[in-house]
Structures are given as C-alpha cells and as structure tokens.
Amino acid sequence: MNVTVWNEHVHEREGAEAARVYPDGIQATIAAFLGDLGAVRTATLSEPEHGLAAAVLDATDVLLWWGHSVHDEVSDAVVERVVARVWAGMGLVVLHSGHHSKPFKRLMGTTCDLRWRHDERETVWTVAPGHPIADGVPASFVIPEQEMYGEYFDVPPPEQLVFISSFTGGEVFRSGCCWTRGRGRIFFFSPGHETNPVYHQPEVQRVLINGARWAAPVE
Amino acid sequence: MNVTVWNEHVHEREGAEAARVYPDGIQATIAAFLGDLGAVRTATLSEPEHGLAAAVLDATDVLLWWGHSVHDEVSDAVVERVVARVWAGMGLVVLHSGHHSKPFKRLMGTTCDLRWRHDERETVWTVAPGHPIADGVPASFVIPEQEMYGEYFDVPPPEQLVFISSFTGGEVFRSGCCWTRGRGRIFFFSPGHETNPVYHQPEVQRVLINGARWAAPVE
Amino acid sequence: MNVTVWNEHVHEREGAEAARVYPDGIQATIAAFLGDLGAVRTATLSEPEHGLAAAVLDATDVLLWWGHSVHDEVSDAVVERVVARVWAGMGLVVLHSGHHSKPFKRLMGTTCDLRWRHDERETVWTVAPGHPIADGVPASFVIPEQEMYGEYFDVPPPEQLVFISSFTGGEVFRSGCCWTRGRGRIFFFSPGHETNPVYHQPEVQRVLINGARWAAPVE
C-alpha cells in the first residue's frame, strides 16, 4: 500500500507554536506513524506541482490532506488531478482545516463551512463501533486541547458516521465522516489543529491508520 | 390528519415529581400542543387493548409513543398490530425512554441500548437544517434539565440524522433520528424525561409537531 | 410555491422529431402540468442570463432543469448562482440528460457518467412506496419508447432511492434519486428523451409534480 501525506507546510515553518509541536512539519509526524501500512511519502505545497505530479498520484493508494492558510494557492490543475484519482479509486483522508481545501469542497459539492473557536477540550465518541475505522478505538477519548469545530457542518450527509465530538462549550460536531465518490473513498477527521499535539496522541493515530486502511482501493 | 398519543401513564399517577410536571399525564400535554394537526386522541396502558384497538390504529395516521417503566406489560398482540400498521404507512414518533419499547425494538432489529444518567443540561443541535423536522427549530437550543442519554445508541444508522445533543458531562447523543420501515416513517426524539418540563418547552413542541407532520403517510 | 422550468430549448427549435413532440419546447409542456403547484415560469438558454437572473432565482422555490446538447454554453456565473441557491434551500429537479449539466455535476462532485443507447422500452419500478415522490405512482409503469440509461451511473449513493428502471436490453438504472446539499433538495429523474413523448405521460407527470413538491424548501 502506497500512502502520500500532503501538507501545505506553512504554519510550522513560520515558527512559534506550530513549529514547536511539529518541528519537521505535520506531514512528517503523520508519515511516521503510518509507516506500518507500507510505503509512505510526503508532499508539500512548495514542491513542483505541490509534490503531486501525475506519476506520484498514479502510484498513490491513499492520500492524506492537511491544509489551512493557503488553500487558494493550490493549483486547480493539481486539484482536478487529485479529484480524478479519487474517482478512479484512490482513497482520500481529509484532516481538520482541510474541510475548506479545494479537493474536498470539489468532491462534496457544498460549502463545507462550520463554526469554530480556539482552545477547547474535545471528547470524541464512537457511534459506529463495528466500523473498520473504529477498530481498537475506545468508546470515547479526550483531546485535551483542540480547536472547536461545531455544527452546522455543511457537507452532504455522511454515508457512514463514525465519530461525533463534543466540546466544553457544549458544541457537537460530526468529527469522523465517510463518503464515496466514484470508486474512491473519502474519510474526514476533524481533530488536528497545528498548535496542539493532536497527531502525537495514540487514539488519533489509531483512527488515521484505520482511516487510511479503510480508504484504500479494494483491488 | 388523525393523531394518537400513547403513554403508559404510570409515573404521573404515582404522584411526586412527574405528577407535578404533568398532572394530566404526558399524553395530555402532548395532545394539547399537537391540536392544530387535526384530530388528536390519547390512549394509555390501562385501557382495554391499551387503547389501541384495531379500529383506533386503522384510523391513526401518526402514533406517538411514550413508555418507560412497564414496557413488558404491553401485550405482544398490540405490539404486532402497531408494527403492522407502521409497515402499512402509519407514522410512529417514539419519545425518550420509548427507545426500549417493544414496538421500537421490534422495528429497529437491535437492542436500542444507550447510556444514561440523571439531571443534566442538554443542548440540541440541528445537523440537517433543510429537513422538514428542523423547520423553525433554531440552530441549537438548551433544555435546562433533562436526563442524559449518551452514545453508543444501539440502533441502525439513521436514514436521516436531524439532531445531535450534548450534555454537561461531555456526552453526545443522536437525539433526532429518522427511519422507514415498509411504507411507514419512524422518528425518534430523545428529550422527554417524566420529571422535567421538557414537553412544555416551545422548541420541543415545534420538533414534535414537525415530526408528526413528517411521519404522516403521503396519501 | 414558485417554480421555474429551465430548458436549453435547442432540439425543439431545430425541427424534426423533437419539434413534433414538443412544439413549444419541453419547458412549456412541463410548466403546463405543474400549474397546480403555484406560479410556474419558464426560462431558456437564449434569454439574458439564460432567464436565471438573480431576482428570478431568489424568487424560485424549485427549479427544474433540462439540458443536453449545449451544457457547455451555460455560463459559469449562472451555474454558481444556481448552486448557491440550492445550498440556501431552493429545490432542484434534474431531468434526463441534465445528468451531465454543470449544476448537477457541480453539486454531485462526480462525473455523473452513465451508459446509453437509443430506442428502448423502459419499465420504472417503485422501490420506496412510502416516499412522497412515489405518492400515487403505480408499483411499476412502462414508458413505451425511451432512450436507455444504464448503470454504472457515477453519482454519490442516493440518500433516497425511489425508482429503478429496467430496459428491454436487460440494463438497469437508478432512475429516481434524491440528495441534499446544504438546505436544498435535489431530485434526479432519468426518463425524458426529447424525441419521445415521455413528458406527455400521466405517470411521469405525477412523478415530477411529486418531485417538485418534495424538493420545495420547508419554510
């Protein structure tokens, strides 16, 4: 299984909090814990074709996508290439602020808007305990500090809803959602703010390992 | 439109808190605010055939169901009659602890188990703002005191998920869920503890009016 | 309820078969049988802004869309306006070859490709008899001559599947499909070739009347 972890890789190079939490970039942290799945590479915005040349995408079974501050700088040609690969069967795992990324909005057909607020404790609840993405994930787990993402989340109703989160402010969020587009599978997982050590947390790593495995094409 | 509100009507006759909040029974409170929908009658456990004789059910477009402490005393013959009417098109709105009622479990095919705890503040969030049951319901509203119902709620994945609730303890719950069985539509709405004035709250009344209207057969 | 029937209106002006079956354009035939729903207007490609100026769309509860040979001539600005109105609650009923229209593909996030072949008998089967769109529609009905549309139909899994068709060649097609995007509801109905009198058939008219009513915004 070939995995590509894409990250805009902007916040972590600007120093401050994100650089401290993810000194080599979010993509490196994620690639490290996905290592058991097979061959894992990373790609970032500043590389030629954002590191997503046709040959790379053609060889990718599952693409993970983290973006936030520079969604608009992703070239439309690369977006269409990603989308076409999803239609052909490539899995796509969209992370946190990637909800507003071009490929995700393109595949959903909606605004993908949501409410948000900084610095909240998030509790993630499993609502589909038999789903492959919930395998080995506890009935609930806490992320001590995380940006609040709240409903209404403007996406098509998930085909499978795996996780729902609550926040200390009382908000709720459909935090683990599955869709299909063509032959491809899409998993969105909302925890993952760049200044919080979310991707260092074992439960989150388990979710993303499961998510990448679930999203992989069947053949 | 003919509506029948069924309630076991046990707690409210035993005095104490439930009697104070619903002196004439939960069924009377609900029937009163559903009055604009058409002809509304009530039925309770202690009546012959629990007030659900074949002639009553045949003339019912939507049945609302509140039960809690005496689920097992509902006769299987009446349960099968209710289920057959749902299959033929009658709408069914299941309320709160009705999650463990015989007709609901029979129609779901699962245990319908959940977590619970007393005396919590519940916040209800709309996650399907274009759904008829969300019509006129705010993006979120608070129920000041309500029993906590939490995930995992062991029901088949809702065909439409309209509301998700959070509680002060951090729990979440799929509190407004829709299914179809045969020609019939089923709406489950979880708020409604017998010692809390939940059914006196305008937002809850709006949800149940919408729910009954949505569940009504199309012809 | 305000309904707008949009048609590219090209085939029927080029004479021959389409002109004979729909002398005033498909839009006029459809508008006529939708008359009981409220105020019905028509709009076509050749009008300024394709007849879909912001004021028209803002006043439209449900938009029906027929297009085929000139999908690419629909301006992107109008497409984005239609899409934004769907997100805000406007219903959209997409007809036949409209499966490849810009608004539909934009809202689905897929190619919307399918198989096709001319001149087949189609049998439409109701697979959701309790759904509002099936109200008064027989368990099955035959369209004597119709273009064959066959699977695989590359759309997201319908949120509700109301009709499935078979063809004399043995093909099948999910011919009546529902989705939501934002607050808006989308119904796709596949029968409707421009050289066959499909829209003169009472069962088809019943489906589209139901479809427009179902797609209307709730408030």
Next chain:
Amino acid sequence: MNVTVWNEHVHEREGAEAARVYPDGIQATIAAFLGDLGAVRTATLSEPEHGLAAAVLDATDVLLWWGHSVHDEVSDAVVERVVARVWAGMGLVVLHSGHHSKPFKRLMGTTCDLRWRHDERETVWTVAPGHPIADGVPASFVIPEQEMYGEYFDVPPPEQLVFISSFTGGEVFRSGCCWTRGRGRIFFFSPGHETNPVYHQPEVQRVLINGARWAAPVE
C-alpha cells in the same frame, strides 16, 4: 477467519432437481469455494440445535444462511442466539430465499416480502464498483436460469446497495444489499435457487467470498 455455512438442507435430500444440482447439499458447495477464507464448517437444521450451539456461534466470524421451505422449524432460541451474535459483531450473509428466514426478518424489522416467479434469466449489475463486495466482479454478468425476485422488496433501505438485477420479464431487484445491526454486518445476495446451478458459477462465488470477507468483524 471462521466461517459457518448453514443450510436447512431439505430440498436436496428430497431428490429430483435440487439433489442433482447440489448432491451434497448447497452448504457443501458453498463451503468448498469459501475454503480460502479460513476454517469453514457447515451446519443444518436436523443437527442438534440446528448445528448452531452457543460454542459454534461464539467461534464463528461469519455465518451464511440458506433456508426456504422450513423457516418455521428453526427454533426461536437459536434465532435469538444468532441475532445476539450479529449484534456482537458476527457477520451474516443471507442467501436467496433466506429473505424470509427468522433471523433476517428479526434483524430487518420488516416483512422482507418480495415478488417471485420461476425460471428467468437474471442479469446482475454492479452499482457500487468501489465497494469491497464488488472487487473483481464484472460490471454485469448473466445467470442463465434463476428464480425471479422482484420489487417491491420490503426491507429497510440498504445502507449500501452493491448490485441490482433485471429479469427477462422486465422486473428489477436490489440483489446485493448491506446493513449493519449493532457491531455486526449483514449482506443479502438474492441469486441462489436450489434447482439452478447458481452457486457453481464463478461470479457468484466471487460475490460470496467478498461478502463473507466484508461481513467479518473488524477485530
């Protein structure tokens, strides 16, 4: 992975056509081609506890179920045991006339009625090409002789619809359907009449191998 193939095993012992097509019983034919999945055993109605003692079910990851003429002879105690195991995660693959079996009806909460007629050619179409159960299955394939099963099929809307069939009479049928109940996954596949060599056909075998693999619990 431990697989148990259950068959009432009545028709094939009564001689005539079924005995000719499946001389050792349908269960033996199915068990043979599932052999690569792991340990496969068979069980039949006439064995003590129908061959489904608690110890057998506890050790079963996926149960396949073929029944037809003696559904009512299956003991309710065994049915409840099967249902409880599905809720706990055991996969269930229901075959053909098993649509009217007690466990399936119990888990669906509907009548599971359908139309039927003898001796038809069936064409199976894949409508979810990226689904694991469609892996390696062609876009369509023909079963030369098969009982016709037609809509309306009275089951809850499938959570995933993988196959739709057509018949020479023009009927259609949702022939490959997925649901979840509790932690368990259920796959129904309609082809499989006892007097037709359906289970000797490679495409059908591929579907059932995939179906058993898909239904297996995740852990």
